[in-house]
Amino acid sequence: MDNSSIFISWMILGLLLTLGNVAPQAEAARAFFVFGDSLVDNGNNNYLATTARADAYPYGIDYPTHRATGRFSNGLNIPDLISEQIGSEPTLPYLSPELTGQRLLVGANFASAGIGILNDTGVQFINIIRIAKQLEYFQQYQQRVSALIGPEQTQRLVNQALILMTLGGNDFVNNYYLVPFSARSRQFALPDYVVYIISEYRKILVRLHGLGARRVLVTGTGPLGCVPAELAQHSRAGECAVELQRAAALFNPQLVQMLNELNRELGSDVFIAANAYDMHMDWISNPQAYGFVTSKVACCGQGPYNGIGLCTLASNLCPNRDIYAFWDPFHPSERANRLIVQQIVTGSTKYMNPMNLSTIIALDSRV
Numbered sequence: 001m002d003n004s005s006i007f008i009s010w011m012i013l014g015l016l017l018t019l020g021n022v023a024p025q026a027e028a029a030r031a032f033f034v035f036g037d038s039l040v041d042n043g044n045n046n047y048l049a050t051t052a053r054a055d056a057y058p059y060g061i062d063y064p065t066h067r068a069t070g071r072f073s074n075g076l077n078i079p080d081l082i083s084e085q086i087g088s089e090p091t092l093p094y095l096s097p098e099l100t101g102q103r104l105l106v107g108a109n110f111a112s113a114g115i116g117i118l119n120d121t122g123v124q125f126i127n128i129i130r131i132a133k134q135l136e137y138f139q140q141y142q143q144r145v146s147a148l149i150g151p152e153q154t155q156r157l158v159n160q161a162l163i164l165m166t167l168g169g170n171d172f173v174n175n176y177y178l179v180p181f182s183a184r185s186r187q188f189a190l191p192d193y194v195v196y197i198i199s200e201y202r203k204i205l206v207r208l209h210g211l212g213a214r215r216v217l218v219t220g221t222g223p224l225g226c227v228p229a230e231l232a233q234h235s236r237a238g239e240c241a242v243e244l245q246r247a248a249a250l251f252n253p254q255l256v257q258m259l260n261e262l263n264r265e266l267g268s269d270v271f272i273a274a275n276a277y278d279m280h281m282d283w284i285s286n287p288q289a290y291g292f293v294t295s296k297v298a299c300c301g302q303g304p305y306n307g308i309g310l311c312t313l314a315s316n317l318c319p320n321r322d323i324y325a326f327w328d329p330f331h332p333s334e335r336a337n338r339l340i341v342q343q344i345v346t347g348s349t350k351y352m353n354p355m356n357l358s359t360i361i362a363l364d365s366r367v
Contacts, residue, residue, distance in 0.1 A: 029088045030364075031107040031157050034079045035134050035208070036166030038113030039219075039331065042079060043070025044129055045113050047095040052114035052125040058300055058317050062334060072113060074299065074321045075334035079109060079164060081341040082217075085357065086162060094137050104145050107161060110134040116170035117201045120184070124174070131167065131204055138211055158212035160364070162357075165208070168255070169221045171197050172247045173230075173330075190243075194250040198258050205262060209270060215360060217272050217344065218259055220252040222280040228298040229329035232307030238296050252277050256353060263354075272360065273353040279343045283325050283336060290339060292325045299324035299333060 034040050038052065046055045046069075053070065054060075060068035062075035070093065071077045080090045091109040092099040099108060112129035114122035119130055129137070146154045176184045176193055184193060208216065224230065225241030225248070234241035252275070259271040287295040299318040300311035309315075311328040318324050327333040332340065343351040345358050355363075 029106075030086060031105065031161035032079070032083055032086060032088055032091050033107045033138065033158075033161055033163045033213075034091055034109040034111050034166075035131065035138075035164070036111040036219075037115050037170050038072045038111075039169070040077060040079050040109070040164060040166045041070060041072065041111040041113045042077065042091060042093045042109040044093040044095045044109065044111060046070040046093070048112070048127045048129070050114065050125045050127045052112075052122070052128055054113070054311075057313060058311060058315070061317075062321055072328065072331040073334055073337065074327045076337065077334075078166075078337050078341055078344075079111075081337055082162070082164060082344065082357070085341065085345050086361065094141065101148070104141070104148060105157065108138075108141055110137050110141075111166070114170060114174065115167070116175060117167050117197045117204065118171055118175060118184075121171045121175040124178075135204070135207055135211060138208075142212070155212060159214050161213070161215070162360075163208070163213050163216040164219070165205070165216055166219045167201065167204075168197070168251060169224055172221070172224055172244060172251075176247070177244060190247060191250060194247070194254060198251070198254045201255070202258050202262065205259075205271060209262075209266065214268070214270055215272070215364065216270055217274050217357070218255070219274040219276045220255050221248045222276045223284060224248045226280070226284050226295075227330050228296065228301060228305040228307035228326050230307070231296055232304040232329070235305075238305075248277055260353075269354055272355065272357075274344055275347075275351045275353070276340070279340045279347070279351055280332070280336075283339060287325055290325075291323065292336075293323045295325035297324070298326040298329050300327060301329050305329075 045053050054072045055068050055070050057068055063069055083090045089106055091107045094108045094110045114125035114128045115130050116122060122128055142154055176182055225244035230241040230244055256273045259273050262271055263269050283290040283292060284295040296305055298306035299321050300315045302308050302315050306316055307329045321333050322335045324333050325336045345356060347356050
């Protein structure tokens with residue numbers, strides 16, 4: 001055998017070994033699906049006639065492309081960072097024309113800024129993808145993937161997928177407390193309203209399970225009264241807005257209770273409660289301990305606490321986003337999102353009930 005033949009043989013062997021190493025990783029990356037509101041929207045609203053959009057500068061200023069993508073962040077959002085953790089590329093918005101062929105197998109993001117548990121939440125945003133429609137799109141997605149890899153493989157992909165569901169905040173901020181004497185506040189006292197939206201949320205999760213979901217991270221609401229938008233309207237000296245904090249304090253424990261009951265009925269830990277309230281409060285109550293200069297003033301906005309209106313070209317804009325806990329009047333900065341995802345991945349049962357994401361990954365890898 002001459003030298004060139006030996007060289008070619010070694011090249012082929014090296015290529016086979018390399019492919020052998022790559023294949024299990026490619027197989028291990030599970031699909032990821034995202035449902036919910038602006039905290040997790042990756043850009044679906046860019047394709048809709050709505051005011052609930054983040055498709056212009058300075059949104060995306062720290063994104064790898066330095067361009068606005070529709071994420072309500074200066075850079076990456078929570079789904080992006082979870083994708084990183086499960087070794088997957090970021091999910092594309094379901095409405096993106098780029099979501100075709102093999103890219104469908106990565107998963108999809110169905111979230112839409114402004115929506116809530118209830119259909120009448122976010123009516124002022126007009127054309128948004130309400131949760132029932134998001135689930136309809138999930139069904140449509142499965143039909144598209146079936147045409148690609150067949151129904152059995154599609155069912156396996158969905159059953160083995162990780163799912164993120166983030167709902168509830170807008171049902172208070174953009175519904176019950178949107179205006180004084182709102183229709184829902186006239187219909188329900190706050191405790192009764194919480195019971196009602198939890199019962200409606202349960203129906204949504206049962207439907208999601210019916211569509212094949214078997215591992216669902218469900219985030220509670222953050223401390224709604226502590227975001228810069230609410231401080232600007234209700235706070236005299238930087239204290240959190242009492243009524244919205246009361247709403248979160250009622251909603252979150254009932255959500256966990258409902259998820260536990262669902263899991264008992266299903267005989268499996270399908271739904272995982274993520275305690276977004278405490279994840280946020282850690283750095284809201286002690287920003288300096290986490291490297292932030294403030295958790296009250298948004299990086300981008302105007303008025304008191306930069307909490308008024310939208311983040312636009314005309315807004316005040318901080319030069320260093322990493323030292324601000326909030327990017328805009330409602331949404332955490334990328335760095336704060338990283339702290340949240342860190343707790344989702346490795347947090348104790350205080351933050352993740354009954355288990356964190358790293359435990360889920362370890363358990364599911366044995367199946």
